[in-house]
Amino acid sequence: MTLLAVQVLMWIVVGAAATGFASWLAHRSYRRFLRKSRGPVSKSLGRGDVPTKLDTLIDPLEAQFPCQSGLATLLDNADAFAARALSAAQAGRSLDLMYYIWRTDVTGWLLLDALVAAADRGVRVRLLLDDVNVQGFDPAFLALTQHPQIEVRLFNPTRNRGHVVRRTFEMLLGLARFNRRMHGKLWIADGRLAIIGGRNIADTYFATLDADTRNSVDADMLLVGPKVDAVAALFDSYWNLGLSMPILALWPGFKLNRTAFRHRLARHVGSAPSRHYLARTLDSRTPEAVLAGRLHWTDKVQLLADPPDKAYGNHSAAWMSTAIADILTNAQSEVRLITPYFVPGQAGISGLTALAARGVKISLLTNALAATDMLLVYGAYRRYRGALLAAGGSIHEFSPLPKNGRKRDMLHSKVFVIDGRQAIVGSLNFDLRSAFTNTELGLLFEHPTLVADITGMIDALSAPDQAYTVSRPDHALQWTVARPGLPKLMYVEPEASKLQRAISWLVGLLPIQAYL
Structure with missing residues (x-):
C-alpha cells in the first residue's frame, strides 16, 4: 500500500471516528433536552356531569346497540372534512388530534378556526403534530398554543428552529432518530367519536377544487362506541411520550400578538375560497346525518x-x-x-x-x-x-x-x-x-x-x-x-x-x- 493510500485511509478512519463521537454527543445532549423540557403528563377527559352535544347525539345509539361500536366509511373528501368540522363544533369537553401533516391552506385554516372556536367555548384541545412537516409553519401553531385551552406538541422535533444550517447538521448527526416519524392520523372529539384513516389536514385531502392542488383519493373511518376508549388511551401514550415536546419548549420566550393572530385567522376564514368551500361542504350537512346517520354497528x-x-x-x-x-x-x-x-x-x-x-x-x-x-x-x-x-x-x-x-x-x-x-x-x-x-x-x-x-x-x-x-x-x-x-x-x-x-x-x- 502506498503512502498516499495509507494517509487517505487514516483520514477516513479519523473522520468516521470524529463523526461518530459528534453523533454520540448530539444524542446525549438531545436526551438531556428531552428530560428537561418535556411537558406535564395529561390524560383524556372522562365524561362529566353535564352531557355535551356529542354525548346527546351518541348516547341513544349506544343504548340501542350495547357492547357494539358504530362505524361509517368516509370515502368522499368533502364528507371527511365535514365530519371533522362538525364534530369539533359539537364538542364540549375535549379535542385530541394527531397528524403527520397539517398545512396552513384553506382547509387547514378552517379547521384551525374550528379548534379555536371550540377552545373559546372551554373545550380542551391537545394537538400533536409530527415535526418534519411543521418547519416553516411554526408561527401559526405557536400562536395557537398560547390559547389557555390549547396545547400543541411536536413529535420527535429538531431543537434548531429557523436556522437551516444548524438544523441540517442536527439532522445529519441524529439521522437514525430523525428518520423515525409519527405517520398516524387521528381525530378524537369528547372521547366519544374518533376519525382514523389516511388523510392528513390539507386541501389535497378535502377536495377544495383549487386548480393548483392535486386531489388525493383517500379513506377514513368514523368510530363511536366502546372502542373509542382504546383510541383515546393510544393518543395519551403518544402525547405523554418523552419525544412529544411542547412547541414552546423549542421557542423559549416566544411571544406573539394574539390579537394579530385572530385577525390573520379571520382573514383566512373569511376569504372567498374559504367561504365557497364551507358553503359547498357544510350547508347541506347536519351533525345528525354526518356523524350518526350512516353508522353501522358491529362488535x-x-x-x-x-x-x-x-x-x-x-x-x-x-x-x-x-x-x-x-x-x-x-x-x-x-x-x-x-x-x-x-x-x-x-x-x-x-x-x-x-x-x-x-x-x-x-x-x-x-x-x-x-x-x-x-x-x-x-x-x-x-x-x-x-x-x-x-x-x-x-x-x-x-x-x-x-x-x-x-x-x-x-x-x-x-x-x-x-x-x-x-x-x-x-x-x-x-x-x-x-x-x-x-x-x-x-x-x-x-x-x-x-x-x-x-x-x-x-x-x-x-x-x-x-x-x-x-x-x-x-x-x-x-x-x-x-x-x-x-x-x-x-x-x-x-x-x-x-x-x-x-x-x-x-x-x-x-x-x-x-x-x-
Missing part, C-alpha cells in the same frame, strides 16, 4: 396501532405491520389492497407470493408513474411488481385523466380487504418505512355493508378509465390502456415522461428501499 372492531416507543427503534411483536402480516397469512381466498407506495421488501413479497401459491387471489392497486407524487418510491416498486405478477397476482396502476384543467388525481388510501369479509383502513403503506420506521395506526373491522363500501371503492378506482392494468405475458411487462390517443397495449409506463422513466429505472437499481 368486530379492533384498533391496530404501533406502540409509540417504536420511535425509539424498540422492536416489538405488537407492531401494526406484524399484526397485518398475521391477518394476511390467514387469508383463505382473496386479498385486495390499496397502497400509494408499494415497497414490500423481500419478506413482504415472499408472504404475498406464498399466499398466491396456495390459491389466494392477490390484487394490488397503487399509483402509476404518471400519477405518483413519489418518483423515487415508484422506482423501488419496480423491483417487486414482476414477482407479484409472476406469482399470479394482479396489478392496477391508478392514473385518471386530469379533469377541468386540474392536475391528475393521485391515490393516498391505505386499505386491505381480506376474503371479502374483513377490511383494514388506516395510515400504513405497504412499504418498509411504514413497517419498520414510522409509527402507524388503523382499524380492522367486519361488517358486510362497510366491507362492500370499501370493495366498491376498489372496483371503481381499478376501472379502465381510472387505472391501467399491468400484466406480464412472456416475461415482459405490458400495460393495458383505455385512453384516447394511446395504444391499447404499451410496453413502457403510460403517460410518463422519458425523464420519469429513466429516474425510476435508476432508483430501482439502488438498495435504498428501506428509506423511501
Whole structure:
C-alpha cells in the first residue's frame, strides 16, 4: 500500500471516528433536552356531569346497540372534512388530534378556526403534530398554543428552529432518530367519536377544487362506541411520550400578538375560497346525518396501532405491520389492497407470493408513474411488481385523466380487504418505512355493508378509465390502456415522461428501499 493510500485511509478512519463521537454527543445532549423540557403528563377527559352535544347525539345509539361500536366509511373528501368540522363544533369537553401533516391552506385554516372556536367555548384541545412537516409553519401553531385551552406538541422535533444550517447538521448527526416519524392520523372529539384513516389536514385531502392542488383519493373511518376508549388511551401514550415536546419548549420566550393572530385567522376564514368551500361542504350537512346517520354497528372492531416507543427503534411483536402480516397469512381466498407506495421488501413479497401459491387471489392497486407524487418510491416498486405478477397476482396502476384543467388525481388510501369479509383502513403503506420506521395506526373491522363500501371503492378506482392494468405475458411487462390517443397495449409506463422513466429505472437499481 502506498503512502498516499495509507494517509487517505487514516483520514477516513479519523473522520468516521470524529463523526461518530459528534453523533454520540448530539444524542446525549438531545436526551438531556428531552428530560428537561418535556411537558406535564395529561390524560383524556372522562365524561362529566353535564352531557355535551356529542354525548346527546351518541348516547341513544349506544343504548340501542350495547357492547357494539358504530362505524361509517368516509370515502368522499368533502364528507371527511365535514365530519371533522362538525364534530369539533359539537364538542364540549375535549379535542385530541394527531397528524403527520397539517398545512396552513384553506382547509387547514378552517379547521384551525374550528379548534379555536371550540377552545373559546372551554373545550380542551391537545394537538400533536409530527415535526418534519411543521418547519416553516411554526408561527401559526405557536400562536395557537398560547390559547389557555390549547396545547400543541411536536413529535420527535429538531431543537434548531429557523436556522437551516444548524438544523441540517442536527439532522445529519441524529439521522437514525430523525428518520423515525409519527405517520398516524387521528381525530378524537369528547372521547366519544374518533376519525382514523389516511388523510392528513390539507386541501389535497378535502377536495377544495383549487386548480393548483392535486386531489388525493383517500379513506377514513368514523368510530363511536366502546372502542373509542382504546383510541383515546393510544393518543395519551403518544402525547405523554418523552419525544412529544411542547412547541414552546423549542421557542423559549416566544411571544406573539394574539390579537394579530385572530385577525390573520379571520382573514383566512373569511376569504372567498374559504367561504365557497364551507358553503359547498357544510350547508347541506347536519351533525345528525354526518356523524350518526350512516353508522353501522358491529362488535368486530379492533384498533391496530404501533406502540409509540417504536420511535425509539424498540422492536416489538405488537407492531401494526406484524399484526397485518398475521391477518394476511390467514387469508383463505382473496386479498385486495390499496397502497400509494408499494415497497414490500423481500419478506413482504415472499408472504404475498406464498399466499398466491396456495390459491389466494392477490390484487394490488397503487399509483402509476404518471400519477405518483413519489418518483423515487415508484422506482423501488419496480423491483417487486414482476414477482407479484409472476406469482399470479394482479396489478392496477391508478392514473385518471386530469379533469377541468386540474392536475391528475393521485391515490393516498391505505386499505386491505381480506376474503371479502374483513377490511383494514388506516395510515400504513405497504412499504418498509411504514413497517419498520414510522409509527402507524388503523382499524380492522367486519361488517358486510362497510366491507362492500370499501370493495366498491376498489372496483371503481381499478376501472379502465381510472387505472391501467399491468400484466406480464412472456416475461415482459405490458400495460393495458383505455385512453384516447394511446395504444391499447404499451410496453413502457403510460403517460410518463422519458425523464420519469429513466429516474425510476435508476432508483430501482439502488438498495435504498428501506428509506423511501
